[in-house]
Amino acid sequence: MARNKFDVDENLESPFDIRHFRRAMIYIKRKKKPMIIAFILSALSAAIALSAPLIIQHVVDVTIPSKEKLALLGWSLLMLLTIVVSVILATIRSRIMTSVGQDIIFDIRTDLFAHLQQLPFKYYDDRPQGKILIRVVNYVNSVSDVLSNGIINFILEIVNLIFIAAFMFAVDVRLSFVILAGLPVFFGIMLLIKTRQRRAWQAVSNKSSNLNAYMQESITGIGVTQIFSREQQNAGIFTRLAGNFRKEWMRAVSYNMLIPFSVDNLSTIVTALIFLVGLLTLDPVDATLGVILAMSSYAARFWQPILNLSNLYNSFINAVAYLERIFETLDEPVTVSDIPGARELPSVQGRVTFDNVTFAYDPGLNILENISFDVKPGESIALVGPTGAGKTTVVNLISRFYDLTRGRILIDGQDISEITLKSLRSQMGIMLQDSFIFSGTILDNIRYGKLDATEEEVIAAAKAVCADDFIREFDQGYLTEVNERGSKLSQGQRQLISFARTLLADPRILILDEATSSIDAKTERLLQKGLNELLKGRTSFIIAHRLSTVKNCDRIMYVSNKGIAESGSHEELIARQGLYHRLYTAQKMEA
Template sequence: MAKNTVKQDEDLQRHSKLEITTRLLGYLKPYKFKATWIVLLMIFVMICGILNPYLLKIAIDNNITNGDIKGLLIIGVILLILNILAAIATRIRIISMSSITNNILINIREELYTHIQKLSFSFFDNRPVGKILARVIGDVNALQELFTNSITSFIPELLSLVCVTIMMFFLNFKLALASIIILPILFISMFAVETISRKRWDAYRKKRSNLNAFTHEDFAGIKVVQAFANEDHTSKTFDKLIKDLMGTFVKTVRLNDLFWPLVELSWGVGTIVVFLVGVRLINDGSITVGTLIAFTMYIGMFWRPIMNISNFYNTLISNFSAAERIFDILDIEPEIVNIKDAVKMPKIKGNVEFKNVTFSYEEGNPVLNDISFKVSPGENIALVGATGAGKTTITSLLSRFYDTEIGEVLIDGRNIKKVDLESLRSQMGIMLQDTFLFSATIKENIRYGKLDATDEEVIAAAKAVNAHDFIMNMEKGYDTEVNERGSRLSLGQRQLISFARAMLANPRILILDEATSNIDTFTEKLVQQGIKKLLRGRTSFVIAHRLSTIRDCDRIMVIDDGMIKESGTHEELLSQRGIYFNLYMSQYKFLNEGA
């Protein structure tokens, strides 16, 4: 059962803020030296900014009061040099930080993509493709601002806040105390807003994922939509998903917008308190006018970092859900993995054995029940039976797309659970009914079976399965673009290209799962000779409902209710007058009636 559909919100495992923050910061480790250099530049810029008010205080209290023009000019030159150097350091910092951020996003995206490729079929069976794409693209992109602000905003602003606070207390303890008296109320208010905001951002990203999944599914099935004239229906569904997305976004942004009024209100109240206390202290003779002016500048420098830190905190909260969605997938362990001491599979000879194999996709509902059989090297085995009988499951276990619950699958006497996955699958070829072609040329699609194959090898493989003639009749021959999923080609032509791809790969074990079902009778005659060449010298498993295509197989196994009910050659099974006989006669009668 699917974990979620295109219209259903995803269930995510919740992570603590500390855990998410720690994992995100972990991506900065490879760039710690460059980040340290950036922090040093920011500290320099911060020191320059902090010195401005203090030098101004000296200029007012000492140079202007005493008429020291020379001293005033010296301070002016110092201020000019400091601010020019600060501007240069800021420019270098921005360029360096952009480089780090982009590299981190590339690393996260590659890690996520690589991890998803290793996940088992059950992961893809339970999720719409659009929702997976939303994690790889949209959620990773959402982290860009977070990483940029973490170094360019949070760290320098925090340092600046600490230094400004120290300078304020250095100038006057009472004024400094008056400046921060409002902070506890601000922090409590922001925490309350954050608690609700994170839930709303999580809801927003789920709705966006739903929209992405529906759009991907709708366009992938556009031929069906147009064939049944259901454009209005899908448009209404799309509009509803858009409104759901917009509704959650507006609710979230409205709450997030409270951050700014809270900070600005606190800033204003804090400034008023400082002025009231400052005027009283001037009247008492406790401070000078220069001190109050310098302190007024420090008030701005005190609250501006708080404003920027609040902005970073706001960004952090809004992107926590994106990070959580990424980590949700990264925390999924592949069901099929190499064991610790997995060995490389040597060149496969072709012995296959199933020993008392039982398997189920859902607990308590076995698809295979105590299956046992042996296959010799080079033997061609046909699997027949009703839909859902377990034929494809047998080949999936052989390819180790799933692991057996009970029993063993052996190739050349080796338990396939104990061999390296890549070394196993690289020696196997699988062709399915729904042939998948990439958005590339015909040549590139055939070469996918052997990436280092020469053009001559590609052409030879195509000729072997009788695909060469129709390819050469295409506008650009082997360099013809086939479009996504091979939409420019007929079903039969796609199958012929898949045969050529398998021929080029030269697998030791070959699996044909309804691979000829989409080929018309004329095309089938052309490809039969190619199939014979393909099967020659290698162990093969052929699944077919069209029984005429498997008459020449060495052995036919009839699968029914998860068990092998009959096994033998075509003639032997017909003579038994059992399940296979009834299937064959039913098709023969149907064809005669059709004729």
């Protein structure tokens, strides 16, 4: 998938082959029983409908010349009955397959979402969110009909062709070969355009993905767009991307339209040839008017399944492009996962050890190199240093959001790569720099990491982080509904709610990444009182830009040059007059 670019087409890492479609059959097999019933109903409906030309032939050649009015009425009622029964059976079949199609959508989408939940941070770091979303929503919708109705209809149309051919040859062999004469021309056209058609729909998939990615990015960043008056430029980018999509869509549709255009014209030509050959060259005794009418009717019916099969082929070509994207996502390796035989991490004391740790987001570009340190249970550690030095990386590695390049991280002496992710992360309270608020009530947001928490426990956590006062100012208090990302709240309020959510989980290891960056000085002082109590007995890692917030930590580590450049208490580092001293002095002068 294209890396962090909305205007770069996606290139598949492996070409499509029939094994992808066989893989899709897993979802179809789950609905085998209703699909068999639908096929039987379809076959009955088609067989009943095929009796109509025979009724017409008999009426034209026998009933009308003999002027049997009662018989004519009987045949007319029988004709009407065949139509009604055929429609009823087709309707029942349609309802069954609609349900099957939605079940297939549900299964594929559920598998995709479950897999996305397991993929590591790196997958999301490298990819535009819009290009991920389109696979779960749009692409799954696009393949569902092919994987349900498409399979049934394909088999049914083949059966229809066999039935129609049998009826045709039973009526007149010579005229049947006239009808079949157009097939070589049709197959030649299909072979000529099939490769171009698949590439065209792959291009449509690419442009659709690009457009979706840019829309998602634009909606997320609408505030920045309006601040910098970028509306006109962004509209220009959107117009370009939409224009590219329109261009590729029209090109792909032109290939699709070529097939029904060819079938319609071939059907017309074949029908004309039936009348020409039947009336001018064949013996009138053998080729009666009823026979010619019946054969012209079968000619239209014969080419209709071929048209349907060609449309199914078009749908299959479209679905192939989407299946490739869907299975590419499902095949993304879960690089951070439980190893075979992973152990449950028991209740931890909170000792954290880095043993010669090296880490790189991209091979060969190390962010951290050969870092070693030991943190005692209950010790508070501050990580400071320049932007991009690797402070957040350190705490992300403790939570095993990424796997190490080399070395080990131990918690209470146990290698975190050998324990289950759930038992590891369930004992950690992590507040990242981005305070994400989910749609729902404030109560639900605070309770997000501990669903069985009582309302009293939620309120206690909010009070501890000084969030209770502003929450109660809302008309609905803790039951106030907030939008996705907390758009009704200030940045500081979002951080306080996120902080309460983290603390409610009562973690043994607490990680705070710029937790107070958007809180005013007065609130920060109040918050610090609560934190001093909450940090007791917990191992904590605190990343903060304002050094005044970490002065009281047991140990301060200055992260720089891919490692720990300095380590000690605030007083010890000030006395050394090194990197920390210079940073602290600079901040005091700015204040």
